Amino acid sequence: MRDLGPRSATEEGAGPSSRAAASASRAPRTASIDAAATLGYRSNDVKAVVALADGIGRLEAQLAALKAPPGPNADAAPQMSEVELTQSIRRLQASREQATGKLKELGTQCDKARGGIEELNATQAGKEQRLEQLQREYDAATASEPTAPATQSRPSTEAIIADANVNHGRMKDISRQIESLSASREAAANEAKAVASRTALRQAGEVGAFEMMDDVSPALREQTAQWLRGETQVSRRAARPLRDQAFQTSLTTAFERISAHRGDPLEAVRAFMRAASGTGLENIGPEIERMLAYDLGLSLRVSNVGARQGKSLDQMNRVRSWVGQSPAQVTARRIREEIGRAATEMHGALRRDATVAEFGDQTLRGTEIGAVATRLSDLSTRLNQHQDAFAAMIGALEKHFIQSLEVKDPVAEKMGQQVAPHLDGYYGARISELVAERKALDRAPAEQPRTRATLAAPSTRRAGTDLEQLEGRIRRLQGEIPQYAAQHKSEFEHYASLSTRYLSAADELEAIDNELAELQNRHDDLRAARHEDHKQRGARGGEAERVEGELETRWNEAIHSPELHRVISPAALVRAIDVHFGKSAEQMRARLTRPGGTVSRTGTFSSRAALLRAIADIAAHEMSKPKSKSALLAGDLRAFERIASGYDSGRVDALCNHGRAIGIGVRKSASGIVEMRTNTSQYAIEWERGTGARISHLHPWVSPY
Incomplete structure (x- = not known):
């Protein structure tokens, strides 16, 4: 490892800002430094380290994507082998045969039901005509009676039906x-x-007198998660993945709303979560929800503490925002890293030509791996392109959440x-x-309709049986017609239901035909696509070499940065890189099993960017403490020693929980060597004459349990 001392002002490529920073680092420090000036200097250094980490991280993600096999086009289905395509076509053909049989059966039932309706219409029309004829005969038979009393007007057939359904209007009103x-x-x-x-x-969200406002309880996280989800309770595990075209549409919609989040940040967040859940990776959606729920719970507690002090949420987060460590910025960065890490793991499985890949509790097989890797890469690329808008959206969501809990009308x-x-x-x-x-x-039975007063009692003007029989026929028809009307309505509803099912079956058959045609076209284009893929691999290989060279150059510049050396000593940085970076699980296991060795646990940072961000996190963590307890803000040796005396060992030696995975580690246990992910680092801070306080030791912390 080359010497990591700061480059001289005359070194090639060093600009005026670099020379000024280097001169400042060599300038003798006064016995006491103004606290505000110290905070400003430290904030600028941390911002510079965060910028270095972001630049290195983008190059690492770009290199990982270039080294991974190229995925299919954005609006094309995941590539399948010829055997898989043939099997899918056969399954669809069988489904088409079943759908065709179902459609034919429903068509027969529709024809039968339609015939029944036509028969009922004809029967009812015949009975109505017969009733009209009998009414005319009855009128003619009773008209010749000289003593016939005045009669009521004969009701029409429509009036008879309306009278039989007298309660229908009231029932509709009820x-x-x-x-x-x-x-x-x-x-x-x-x-x-x-x-x-x-x-x-x-x-x-209330914060007790002896509570830390950064402690968000599981109950508060669950409540904020429910607020995020809204009234619609959906499964926390991803359902069937979206088709690629639907996923791209969902992705575009989400980032359109993110760019215009000021109108409704909650809807923008929900659109993003729907797009993330559509990648096909079950753990992504719940993990993003967990991060956002923690962020909202933290914002609520910070807001409550600020309200007691007469400060707004922005005022409480002002210092953290200066160094890029506000809750919204940290959450946005963690979400980007989580999605980028998942994309890297999926592309790694593709590079290994793995047929099975496990991610958490989920097992992906065959073409699912390529589809998920492509979607995750698309999502990661969009996030990197809209970093500021995404962080601003989360910040707006925090304010929207706080405002939604305010009592506007007591x-x-x-x-x-x-x-x-x-x-x-x-x-x-x-x-x-x-x-x-x-x-x-x-x-309640329908009241029997009446035609005239003389039909309610036997005729007193005519003793013959002909008139009585005529009256009986009229009464019988008056009772049958409403029954036929009700039966007609029931049959028509049955026919309407059959018609709806028939149209749905026709749509299903059309969808199967379209999917069959799509698969057959893909089957024909598979060979040409393979040839094009071979050409793209060559082009991507050349680009990967260029990006890898740029990454090495940027990394060499970063580790010689004066701003970085003002936060961590060159010796500590050299040791962190040599011992705790780029180590495989096998190398770490070998270190634990080395004969005569005393090491029982060790870890490695997952990437260059992870190492730099860990350094920035530690500095921000120290700077967020009160000045009387912050080792990095100590103005002189006496103040530093007073702070160090507060630690059990008499020296500044502490842990920093980054809230995200920063690497992996191994440890000895009774059952053997155990491998695990870690989100915590251990660091020490010492005072150096002429330089001041800075990190003197750093490594990923692996739990002994």
Whole structure:
């Protein structure tokens, strides 16, 4: 490893800012340094280290994507082998045969039902015509009676049917009232639930006198996660992955809303979570939700502490924002890293030509690996292109969340707490009354229609049986016609249901035909695609060499950066790189099993960017402490020694939880050597004459348990 001392001002490529920084690092420090100036210097150094980490991280992600096998086009389905395509085509052909049989069967049923309706129409029309004819005969038979009393006007057939369904209008009115009451009941229940949820969130976000505001309880995380999801409770595991075209549409929609998040940041976040869940990797959606839930819970607690001090959320996060370590910035960076890490692992499986890849509890096989890798790369690329907008969206979401919990109308809030929970009983009782009335009307027999007063009693003007028989026929037809009308309605509804099922079956068959045509086209294009893939591999290999060279150059510049050396000593940086970077699991195991060795656990940073970000996190963590406890903000040796005396060992030696995976480690255990991921680093800070306080030791921390 080359010497990592700061480059001289005359070294080739060093600009004016580099010379000024180097001169500042060599300048003798005064006995006491102004606290605000120290914070400013340190903040600038941390910002520079974060910028170095971001640049290195982008190059590492670009190199990983270039070394991975190229995926299919954005709007094309994942590539399948010829055997897999043939099997899929056969399955679709079998499905098509079944769908065709189902469509034919439904068509036969529709024809039969339509014939029944036509027969009912003809029967009812014949009975109505017969009733009209009998009415005319009855009128003619009774017209010759000289003493015939004045008669009522003969009702029409439509009046007879309306009279037979006298309760229908009332039943419809009752149904409308029930629907209205049910809607009001649901609205009251939703309001009571919303008020209870806001109250519970406000209580869970309170910070006690002896609590740290960064401690977000699991209960608060779950409540903020429910707020993120909204009323629609969806599965926390990804459902069937979207088709590629649907995924690209979802991705485009999500980032359009992210760019325009000021209108509705919650909808923008939900669109992003839907797109992330559509990658086909089950753990991505819940992991993003977990990070956002923690961020919102932390923002609520920070806001509550700030409210007691008369400060806004922006004022509480001002120092962290200066160094790029505000909750929104950290969460956005962690989400990008999580998605980038997942994409790297999937592309690594592709490079190994693995047929099975495991990610958490999920097992991916065959072409699923390539599809997931491509979608994750697309998502990671979009995030890197919209870093600022994504972080700004999360910041806007934090403010939207805090504002949604504010009590805007105390009277309405009190009613939601005290009145709304009791409305369910009132609405339930009223709905039960209306349902009982509707059932009674439905059971009540229709009143027999009457044509004229003389039909209600035997005829007194004519003793012959012909007129009595005529009256009996009229009464019988008057009772049959409403029955046929009701039967006609039932048959028509049955026919409408069959027609809907027939159209759905036709749509299903059309979808199968389209998918069959698509698979056959892909089968034909497979050989040409393989040839094109071979050409692309050659081009990507050349680009990968260029990016790798640029990465080495940028890395060499980064580790010689004066800003980095003001945060961590060159000796500590050399040791961290030599011992705790780029080590494989086998190399770490060998170190633990070395004869005569005393090392029982060791770890390695996952990437160059992870190492630099860990350094920046530690500096930001120290700077966020009160000045009397922050080793990096100590103005002189006496102040530093006073701070160091507060540690058990008498020297600054601490742990930093980064809240994300920074590397992997191995440790000895009773069952053998155990491999694990780690999100914590251990560091020491010492005072150096002429330089001041800076990190003197750094390595990933591996839990002994």
